Amino acid sequence: MLYKLTVGYFVLFQIDDMKIIYTAKEMTEISCELIKAGKTIGFVPTMGALHLGHLSLFEAVKQYADVAMASIFVNPTQFAPNEDFDKYPRDLKKDVEMAELYGIDYVFAPSNDEMYSKNFLTNIHLDGITKVFEGERRPTHFDGVALVVAKLFNIIKPHYAFFGQKDYQQTLVIKQMVKDLNFDIDVIVRPTVRLENGLAMSSRNNYLTDDEKEKATIIYKSMLEAKSAISLGERNKEKIIKIIVGKMAEVPELKIDYVAVVKQKDLSEVDNFVSGDEIVILIAAFLGKTRLIDNMLITV
Ligand code: AMP
Numbered sequence: 001m002l003y004k005l006t007v008g009y010f011v012l013f014q015i016d017d018m019k020i021i022y023t024a025k026e027m028t029e030i031s032c033e034l035i036k037a038g039k040t041i042g043f044v045p046t047m048g049a050l051h052l053g054h055l056s057l058f059e060a061v062k063q064y065a066d067v068a069m070a071s072i073f074v075n076p077t078q079f080a081p082n083e084d085f086d087k088y089p090r091d092l093k094k095d096v097e098m099a100e101l102y103g104i105d106y107v108f109a110p111s112n113d114e115m116y117s118k119n120f121l122t123n124i125h126l127d128g129i130t131k132v133f134e135g136e137r138r139p140t141h142f143d144g145v146a147l148v149v150a151k152l153f154n155i156i157k158p159h160y161a162f163f164g165q166k167d168y169q170q171t172l173v174i175k176q177m178v179k180d181l182n183f184d185i186d187v188i189v190r191p192t193v194r195l196e197n198g199l200a201m202s203s204r205n206n207y208l209t210d211d212e213k214e215k216a217t218i219i220y221k222s223m224l225e226a227k228s229a230i231s232l233g234e235r236n237k238e239k240i241i242k243i244i245v246g247k248m249a250e251v252p253e254l255k256i257d258y259v260a261v262v263k264q265k266d267l268s269e270v271d272n273f274v275s276g277d278e279i280v281i282l283i284a285a286f287l288g289k290t291r292l293i294d295n296m297l298i299t300v
Contacts, residue, residue, distance in 0.1 A: 018100040020107045024115075024155045027108050031069075031157045039066040043158035045149055048072040049089035049203035050098045053193040057162040058102035060190050064160045070099050071108040071152050073115065078144030089206045108156065115151060124150055126173055126180075129267055133258055133282055134169045134293065142173045149174055153183055161185050166192040166200055168280055168295040169267065192294070194220065200294045207290040215251045216287055222247035223281050223296040226261070230298055235273045237261050244281065257284035257291065264297060273300045 021027045031041060042065030044057045054070075061068040072095050079085035092109060099107050123143060129135070130142040153161065163171050171189045178187055193201050198220030199213060208216060222244040229243050240261050248254055262269050264278040273279060277300040284293045 018096070018104055018107060020096060020109055022109055022111070022114065024110060027106070027110075027155050028157070030106065031155075034067055035157060040160070041065055041067050041069055041156065041158045042160040042162065043152070043156050044068075044070040044104075044162045045152050046070055046072055046095075047074045047088065047203065048095045049091065049206060050095045051193075051201045051203065051205075053164055053166060053201040055098065055102045056193045057164060057190055058099065058104055060162055060188065061160070062103050064186075064188065065158075067106070068104045069106045069108065069156055069158065070104045071110075071156070072096075072099075073108075073110055073148070073152075075115075075144060075148040076112060077116070077147055078141050080138060080140055083138075084204075084207075089203055108152070115148070123147060124177070126176060129169065129172050129176065132169075132267055133260055134284065137257060137284065142170070145170060146173060146177050150177065150181065150183075153185060158185055160188055162188050162190060164192060165189050165295070165297070166202065167293070168282065168297075172267065198224075200292075202292065204290055204292065208287065212253075212287050212290070215253060216292055218248055218251040218254060219283055219285060219292060219294045220296075223283065223294070226281055227296060227298055230273075230300055235300065237269065237271055237273065240281075244283070248283075248285065253287060255286040257286060259283050275300055 021030065034041060042061035044061060046054050058068065058070060072092060074085065074088050074090060076085055096107055124146040125143050126146055135142050163174055165171065175187050178185055195201065197217045199217050205213060225247050226240050226244050229240060234240055241259050244259050245256065248256060260282045261279055262282065264280045279298050279300060281296045283295065284291060
């Protein structure tokens with residue numbers, strides 16, 4: 001947001017400070033005003049503990065929209081009771097500073113009560129793609145994601161919403177929900193940001209020791225090995241999976257949850273790929289108690 005600043009003879013334009021909004025009502029009022037004024041809104045939903053992956057989405061917003069908004073909300077409905085909701089890293093002050101630095105105009109940071117009142121009764125449930133891989137291991141996860149994202153879309157009313165390829169299955173769930181529920185929103189997916197050693201950036205990397213962070217790079221290395229086998233002509237799904245599992249075995253501390261090689265479009269499985277197939281490697285693995293996910297898109 002710009003406002004005019006006059007210094008002597010000079011008229012300067014200065015960017016307003018970023019604003020933090022805590023209530024849905026105020027957030028919606030602001031969005032409605034902006035839309036009435038003809039502005040487009042770009043929105044990045046996050047759970048905070050911001051890192052360069054999130055910041056790459058913040059940077060992208062400005063290429064699409066007049067006003068950049070982000071939410072910081074650790075959404076309880078997407079965590080199962082045995083998961084890490086309580087210990088999930090939270091540092092609103094630092095996050096807000098980073099968001100401001102990366103050009104966000106409004107941060108929406110609601111409380112749990114603001115998002116889910118005591119008599120909250122609605123669920124959103126998607127079939128199909130929520131039943132496999134992440135959805136199979138975390139059966140309530142994607143319903144919780146869909147619910148919070150739908151609520152945030154209704155509160156913020158963005159024209160564009162930005163998600164990371166890092167959570168590939170999530171991007172399919174969101175696109176499906178946007179289509180099914182007629183949200184008039186462009187979903188934009190941006191590439192996974194990695195450390196130089198290949199480790200995908202993630203808020204959950206905060207749980208890892210430096211040694212574990214180094215060990216976790218085997219996930220990326222194993223996908224690269226599969227990619228090079230595919231480029232050399234390997235087309236058989238089981239053989240590709242074997243290459244990945246074999247490479248990951250170099251770090252015995254890493255316990256594989258699943259390794260899959262499937263079609264990008266709908267996560268469907270085929271035994272043998274053909275040239276031109278757009279496929280995705282999906283991996284989830286535990287390092288100690290920390291669960292890491294990663295993926296790689298490949299055109300065969
Ligand atoms: P989260 O805070 O984990 O809910 O993530 C918020 C958004 O940031 C989601 O769309 C994630 O997919 C995205 N994101 C997380 N890590 C990365 C990464 N390493 N690169 C790109 N996007 C990411």
